[in-house]
Amino acid sequence: MTEETFTSIPVIDIAGLYADDKAERQKVAAALQHAASKIGFFYISGHRVAPELIGNVREAAKDFFAQPFERKMERYIGASASHKGFVPEGEEIYNKSRPDHKEAFDIGFEVPADHPLVQSGTPLLGPNDWPEIPGFREKASAYYAAVFDLGRVLFRGFALALGLDENAFDDVAQFPPSKLRMIHYPYDGEAQDAPGIGAHTDYECFTILLADKPGLEVLNDNGEWIDAPPIPGTFVVNIGDMLEMMTAGAFVATAHRVRSVKEERYSFPLFYACDYHHEIRPLPAFEKGDTEYEAVKIGDHMWAQAMQTYSYLIAKRERGEIALPEDTRRTNTFGHFSKTGVTP
Ligand SMILES: O=C(O)CCC(=O)C(=O)O
Numbered sequence: 001m002t003e004e005t006f007t008s009i010p011v012i013d014i015a016g017l018y019a020d021d022k023a024e025r026q027k028v029a030a031a032l033q034h035a036a037s038k039i040g041f042f043y044i045s046g047h048r049v050a051p052e053l054i055g056n057v058r059e060a061a062k063d064f065f066a067q068p069f070e071r072k073m074e075r076y077i078g079a080s081a082s083h084k085g086f087v088p089e090g091e092e093i094y095n096k097s098r099p100d101h102k103e104a105f106d107i108g109f110e111v112p113a114d115h116p117l118v119q120s121g122t123p124l125l126g127p128n129d130w131p132e133i134p135g136f137r138e139k140a141s142a143y144y145a146a147v148f149d150l151g152r153v154l155f156r157g158f159a160l161a162l163g164l165d166e167n168a169f170d171d172v173a174q175f176p177p178s179k180l181r182m183i184h185y186p187y188d189g190e191a192q193d194a195p196g197i198g199a200h201t202d203y204e205c206f207t208i209l210l211a212d213k214p215g216l217e218v219l220n221d222n223g224e225w226i227d228a229p230p231i232p233g234t235f236v237v238n239i240g241d242m243l244e245m246m247t248a249g250a251f252v253a254t255a256h257r258v259r260s261v262k263e264e265r266y267s268f269p270l271f272y273a274c275d276y277h278h279e280i281r282p283l284p285a286f287e288k289g290d291t292e293y294e295a296v297k298i299g300d301h302m303w304a305q306a307m308q309t310y311s312y313l314i315a316k317r318e319r320g321e322i323a324l325p326e327d328t329r330r331t332n333t334f335g336h337f338s339k340t341g342v343t344p
C-alpha cells in the first residue's frame with residue numbers, strides 16, 4: 001500500500017501575513033505549516049511584489065543572455081572571487097551522465113568589499129560584478145530587494161507556523177549568501193532526453209521562484225513527478241535543506257527538477273538563506289535526540305554543496321586549492337529521495 005501523498009500543489013493567499021490582526025497572520029501560518037510539512041512546495045498569491053519589477057527583471061535577463069557567449073564569459077563565475085556571475089551550460093553537474101541544458105547568471109546579496117565578512121574571506125560573500133548592460137543592475141537589484149523583503153515576511157509566517165515568536169528569525173539574515181539566479185533554458189527543438197535541470201533539493205531555508213513556462217516538476221512520496229506550471233500573479237515557494245534541518249524533517253526539502261522543454265524558458269529562483277556563520281540545528285521542539293540532523297553552519301552547507309556540483313570548484317578541489325568543510329553532507333541527502341528510491 002502506498003502512503004497518502006500529494007498530487008497537486010496548493011495556492012496559499014499570504015495577504016493575511018501583512019494584516020495587523022494576529023489571527024489573520026495565524027491563519028496563513030496554519031496553511032504554511034500544512035503545505036511545508038505535507039508537500040514542501042506551494043504557490044503564494046497576495047504578495048506585494050509589483051508586476052513592474054517582474055517585467056523589468058525579465059527584460060534584464062533577456063538582455064544578458066542575448067549577448068554573445070564571449071561577452072557573457074567576461075562575467076564567468078569561475079573567475080569571480082565570491083561565486084557569482086555567468087554559469088555556462090554544462091558548468092553545473094547534478095548527474096554526471098546527463099548534463100543540464102541551461103545557462104544562468106547568479107546574483108548575490110550585495111556585500112561591500114570592505115565589509116569585515118568579505119575582508120575575512122568568507123566564501124560566497126562579496127560585491128556583484130555587474131554586466132555593463134544599461135539598466136541591468138537597477139532592474140535586478142530592485143527585484144532582488146523586493147523578493148528578499150517578501151522572504152522576510154514569509155520567514156515570519158514560518159516562525160508562527162513553527163510555534164515560535166513571529167520575530168524569531170528577524171535578525172538571522174543581515175548579509176546572507178542568498179542568491180538570485182536568472183536561469184535561461186534555451187529553445188531546443190531536438191533535446192528530448194536532456195534534463196533542463198537535474199533532480200535536487202535546494203540548500204537554503206526556502207526558495208521563492210518565478211518562472212514563465214511549465215517544466216518544473218516536484219517529487220511526491222510515491223516517486224511520481226507532479227507538474228508545477230506557472231500561475232499568473234503567484235510565486236512558487238519550496239522548503240530547502242535548512243528548514244528541513246531546523247524541523248528535523250517535519251518540513252520537507254522536496255526534490256524537484258526541470259524537464260527538458262522545447263520552448264525557451266526563463267526562471268528566477270531566490271534562495272533565502274541565513275547569515276553564513278549562522279548555525280542550523282533542530283529547534284528544541286523538534287529535537288529527536290538522534291544524529292540524522294547534525295548542526296551545520298548554513299554557509300558551510302551551501303558552499304560544500306556548490307563544491308560538489310560546479311565543475312570549476314571540483315577542478316579547484318582536485319588541484320588542492322580548496323577543500324570541503326569537515327562533516328560535509330553528500331548532495332541529495334535531504335528531502336524525499338531516500339523514501340522514493342528515485343535517483344537524481
Ligand atoms: O527553473 C526552475 O523552475 C527551477 C530551478 C531550480 O530548481 C533551482 O535553480 O534550484
Ligand SMILES: [Fe+2]
Nearest residue numbers: 200201202256
Ligand atoms: Fe531548485
